[in-house]
Amino acid sequence: MRLFGLTVRLGEEMEKGLVERGLTRARAAVIWQLHERGPVTQRTLSQALRVSPRNVTGLLDALEAGGYVTRSRHPTDRRATLVGLTDQGAAAAARLRADYEMGAQVLLGGVSSTDLATFVRVLDHVLDRLQGASPATTSPATEGVSGRSPAG
Amino acid sequence: MRLFGLTVRLGEEMEKGLVERGLTRARAAVIWQLHERGPVTQRTLSQALRVSPRNVTGLLDALEAGGYVTRSRHPTDRRATLVGLTDQGAAAAARLRADYEMGAQVLLGGVSSTDLATFVRVLDHVLDRLQGASPATTSPATEGVSGRSPAG
C-alpha cells in the first residue's frame, strides 16, 4: 500500500535533487536517454520519452541553449536531426549516474542482502505488471524502451 | 537500482490513470487531502501539499468550477476560506481509493505474503530515509504531513 506513497515521495525528492543541480525532470530525462543511447534523432527521443515530437523540440531548444546538447544534420536523412551530448552534457549525465547510485545507497543502506534480494524481486514483479498495463500506447514496431531510468 | 526506474514508471502510470478519469495529479492530490482531513483552509492545503498558496488558489478555482469542492467562509477568521468536498468530490475520492487498492492488488498479486512483508519492511525503511532527507523545507511547528498519499 505504501508503494504509491513512496512513488510520490521519491518522485518529489528526485525532482528536488535535479532542480538543485539546475535541471528539470524532463530535461534530465533527455540527457539520460542521450547518455544511454548515444546520438539519436529527435523522433527517437520522442518515442523513448513517450512525449510529442513538438515537446522534444522545445526541450532540446532549452538544452541546446544551456550547452548540454548539440543538433547536427543526419548523414543520410536530410529531414532528421541528430542530437548528441556536449562535454557538459556528458558530465551532467555522469553526475546524474553518480548521484543516483549514491541515493540508492543512502536509501537502501542497512538493508540486509537477503531482504534486498527479495525487495528487488518484488520490484521486478511490479515492474513486470506495469509493463503489461500500458502497451496500448506503444507501437509494436518500437524497441522495448528499456533505459527509461531517471536521475537524482 | 530499479527502484528509481519503478518510481518513474509507476508515477507515469498513476498519472495516466488519473487523466483517464478527468483528473490531474495536482487536483487529485487536493481531493485526497480534503478526503483525509475534512474541511480545511487553503493555507493548510498549501502546507500539506507543499506548494505555494497561490497555486492552491488556482487548483481550487478549477476544482470548484468542476464541482468537486466548495469554498465557504471560515467561522472565526474572516481572512480564511474553508474548503470542503462536494458530494461529487467525495465520490471522486472514494473512486480514487478503490482504484488505488485495486491497482495495488494487480501489481502485488502473486507475491507471497512473506515476500510482501519483507517488501513492505524495506519500503518503510526507504520511506524513513526519505523523511530524513527533506525536512529542511518543513517547518517544525507543522504536523507530520502524514496523509501524503496519492491516487491512481
Added chain:
DNA sequence: ACAACATAGTGAAGCAAATACACAATGATG
C-alpha cells in the same frame, strides 16, 4: 519519371502546474 503518401521537425495557440511579487483585508499584539 512522378504523383501519392508517409515522416521529421517546427510555428502557433493553448492548457496545467508552479513560482515570485505585490497588495488589500483582516487578525493579533504591544
Added chain:
DNA sequence: CATCATTGTGTATTTGCTTCACTATGTTGT
C-alpha cells in the same frame, strides 16, 4: 490604536505538455 503577521488573490513568468497546420524531405506504386 499603531504595528506587524497572515490569508487569499491579481499579475506576470517559467516549464512541460498537447494538438493542429505546414514545410521539407524521403519512399513507393504505377
